[in-house]
Amino acid sequence: MxxxxxxxxxxxxxxxxxxxxxxxxxxxxxxxxxxxxxxxxxxxxxxxxxxxxxxxxxxxxxxxxxxxxxxxxxxxxxxxxxxxxxxIYMPEQLTEEEVEEIVKQTISEIKASTKAEMGKVMGAIMPKVKGKADGTLVNRLVLKHLS
Missing domain, CATH: 1.10.1510.10 (Uncharacterised protein YqeY/AIM41, N-terminal domain)
Structure with a gap:
């Protein structure tokens, strides 16, 4: 449906x-x-x-x-x-731990290490979590792992 x-x-x-x-x-x-x-x-x-x-x-x-x-x-x-x-109409949301795992995985795939590469990392992550995670949560986790 x-x-x-x-x-x-x-x-x-x-x-x-x-x-x-x-x-x-x-x-x-x-x-x-x-x-x-x-x-x-x-x-x-x-x-x-x-x-x-x-x-x-x-x-x-x-x-x-x-x-x-x-x-x-x-x-x-x-x-x-x-x-x-x-x-009610949104897909099931990912937990913070699941999002963090996706963030870690994407950072290692891209081989990013500095905050200057944040745009590249966010661009790769957002299609993976579209509708399933809040962008501010993803942003916060990416910052945490790139610093």
Whole structure:
């Protein structure tokens, strides 16, 4: 079942359950996916769908941080709920230990040793963990192993 079909089924269920919050998030994600498909001019592949989902999740996480810093707990709570709903559609996340192992392996493959080579390492790692690990976690681990 594709992500769009799954979202449609969940949207129907949210309507039946009168779950306005979940319904709203699903509609936003569906709209983002459809807009991306129109922009690209073809149906989205699984990887492209994952990219859109990641973008939506990242926007909410960034906004959450801003709202928390501004002391807007009402908006922060709403975003936390939206993030939880979005996480349902993300692939299973890697643990920090699994990400660290991928980082070590990639660094040894590339034979990187200095922080100057960080861009090269990140460029090699991110496709391996796309959608399965947070970029800030990967960044932190790469810095740790290159210093």
């Amino acid at each position: 594709s992500l769009l079909e799954r979202l449609t089924d969940d949207m129907k269920q949210a309507m039946r359950d009168k779950d306005k919050e979940k319904l709203s998030v699903i509609r936003m994600v569906k709209a983002a996916l459809q807009n991306e498909a129109i922009k690209l001019g073809h149906d989205l592949s699984d990887e492209e769908e994952l990219t859109v989902l990641n973008r939506e999740l990242k926007q909410r996480k960034d906004s959450l941080l801003e709202f928390e810093n501004a002391g807007r707990s009402d908006l922060a709570d709403k975003l936390k709920a939206e993030i939880e709903i979005l996480m």
